[in-house]
Amino acid sequence: MHPYSDLPPNSFWRTAIAEVNPLEIDGLWRPKFTLNPDDTVITAGSCFAQHISRALAGSGYSWLDAEPAPDCASEALKKKFNYGVFSFRTGNIYTTLALLQWCRWALGEEKVPEEVWRDSNGRYFDPFRPNIEPSGFGSIGELTESREATLLAIKNGIQNAKVFVFTLGLTETWRNIEHGYYYPLCPGTFQGTFDSDKHEFVNLRYPDIRSGMQQAIQLMKKINPELKFLLTVSPVPLTATASGDHVLTATTNSKSILRAVAGDLAATRDDTDYFPSYEIISSFPFRAMFFEPNMRSVSKKGVEFVMNTFFRAIEGSPKKAGAGKNAATKKKAPSVSNHVTSTNNDDVICEEELLDAFS
């Protein structure tokens, strides 16, 4: 007898993968902690995280929109102004250091930098979420007020949530040389002006990514010690790389680092878990079947498979009885375990995709 003698079938490649229909690969995730429909969940992160937000809200889980649009606005108008995409109107948060930055601002540990961008029409854009208002803001005062609202929403969201789902997206980022803060997009690509004396490319390495996430977690737990974290890694390849490497190797490097960080934190922290959406979409046993022809966007079927795997694992674990609610709009919990989410990739807001315009 030896340690491998009593392992379950999932522990062996042949029985778990090679001899199984890919669509029947199961047991990829055993949740570390329970998630009941009435547990408040907040989400943030890269483009892929939007699918998670939507699936949670649409399946009767208590996804918290801490910065909702007024009810009188149509869904189209809300989406145009980036309401209801994540739990707060930060836009995509691609790196752990950007997340840490937002947390420091929201919790008063650092002041938000004064930098703003102005376009030729006299409209103002927030460098830290340049896409948040489609035509920019009418004044610096309005921009600042809006950002203060988002910071308030972040603080409220963290204070009230049970679980924070964060999707790690990138290692590549752009930084202000003088002050050290990070931009979600390279200045000049969407708004702003690139200046090589002010802006530098950084390809964050494992220690920084891990440290950023660790510090962000610790900061959040200062105001909500019970908060738990569910990390995922975006399976979406890079639109472009500024590393000088081929985009394929740059993507592999980036995702490998992010996956290692997520896995390490899940392995070493009781309050942190990892959900393998990355493996489902991009690992070779699934034959890339969940990618669109551009080999980058995740198909609707892929999102459905990921979220069904998620909900099946959650609902398979013991939970308290009770109706679920969306923390913003009050919906009942679903009674079936197969959640089909009909998300359309055209609906996902992905600033990083804008880089494709320069290819």
Add this chain to the structure above:
Amino acid sequence: MPSPKTSPEKVCVIGNSHITALRRYWVNEARADLWQPTFFGANTIRLKGLKKRDNLLLASGIACKESFLRTSDGLDHIATDQYDCFYLSGTLSGSRLAEMIYQIDNRRAVGMPLSGQFIHELAREFYKNSLLQRLGAILRATTKKPIFASAGPLPSERLQDSKRGLRINSERAEAYSALLQYFENTISALAMENNVQYIGYPTRSRSNVLYNAHKFMIGSQALSGKTNKEISQHDLIHGNADYGQVIFDQIADQHLT
């Protein structure tokens, strides 16, 4: 709209259930020296389905036809060349407008103000989805005659007593007023795209910025013809004959030369 010295104008009044305020006023106290109105009333969905054929506007189905027959005393279609001008009554929801203004202002109170651009697009969306936009466009496609329009009444102050009532903060009156003005200015500008002149809310009937005094609402008449004597749900958002007089006087004040 007519001068007191000229012969009364033939006015085609088209509207949803809010048409009854003006119609009831007219039944009680016709101003025949000024107007010869014909009322075409039907609910919003049916009015949105009106079809154009040459210079005619045709009812969108049997129910719409019956409603026209009842309110116009015998006509089931609108021959636009028979009228000197057109008045679109109650073609924007006053209740919804009040609620929007309240929600927008409340966002500032909770530290999450909306951007000016968002509010602008909210106002545009409100107009674009309205009966006013639809009727104005289809009417303008059939006639070059003047077209005037006003919104449905702001809700009754009694609505504050219900669960749905807006909890008006009297200290925010100036802010509500500014927002209402902004919405009305935006609606007015958009209505002019179809050369429709928007007539803003009267102040005479209001108990505060966002509510009408209930005396202008109690006993409102439903489109079916039933008159409600007791306080009813209908009264909370529909004007009565007194409100009809306020509206008429406002039109007369603003447009008589």
